[in-house]
Amino acid sequence: MAEMMFRAAVHGPDDIRIEPVERPSVGPGDIVVKVAVCGICGSDLGYARAGGLPIGGDGPLSLGHEFSGVIEEAGAQVTALRKGQRVVVNPTTPANMIGSGGPGAFASHILVRNVMAEPSVYPIPDMLDFETAALAEPLAVALHGVNRSRAGAGSRVVVFGAGPIGLGVVAMLRLCGVADIIAVDRMDTRLARAQALGANATLNPDKCDLWAEIGQRHGAGTLYGMPVVDTDEFIEVSGAAPVIPQIIAHARFGAHLTVVAVHHAPVAMDLAMALGKEMEVTTAMAYPTEFGEVLEILATGRIDTTPLISHRFAFADFEQAFATAARAEESAKVLVTFG
Incomplete structure (x- = not known):
């Protein structure tokens, strides 16, 4: 009789079920990882709202991809990894x-296929705990966004959105030597975390004249008779539809915009205005090369991840964990732990 485990899966819009499934077993080139910690991502929340993958798919969608754990089984062809090794996985x-x-990875065990074909499994350095290691995936997203930007020492940067990825962007900007960072969010609790991670100014657009405040800190002027701010780099991590049009309207000549957030609906862009300002717009998706680098950053203690984590729940309390992650006013990174 097959051994069973429980997983979290989406069956329809806002229909998440903790359900029994067969525990996976390895093929020759696979490993099975016993999950220790898995973080809740904004994409998990989005999949739940949508009832599955936005591009479609058949059957229930298993959730969870920000995880750390221990290799419990390794296939006969797996030579570079071993049973008992602590790992994180590029999902x-x-x-x-x-x-x-x-x-x-919201399950006690997960099958990782074809691990010898391309780098996907990374041993956790001895000095890292499972919780910190599980932050490697979202922080790799953040670092890739910073790498795709034009930000560097001396840059004046505004980060829109202080959710978990935006907070990671602030931390990575600081690590890269950027000292002038303004974080923008509508939640004061998130702005406090951004300040703890290195933002030297925080602005809540519901409580101030946002662009006047940015101009006061970064400098202001006019272009084609319209007011602009002297910000060098804008990084959009909020996913809010009005943000990109506002940035294009207020950016100086030659400013750069990096879009990290997933915008699920089309966003209107004034390309004539962007053209007149010779703005550059760059997008950043996932982490083609950053996963291993982030693990090294974490292992050497070069950033303090404490402000990133807001809650921890056992898998038995998954529904409460998921509901908490959906409440932006009180949560940052919510971690689910497995015994």
């Missing part, structure tokens, strides 16, 4: 697509 490899069409 985006084509053979797996963990939490976005493949298996999900």
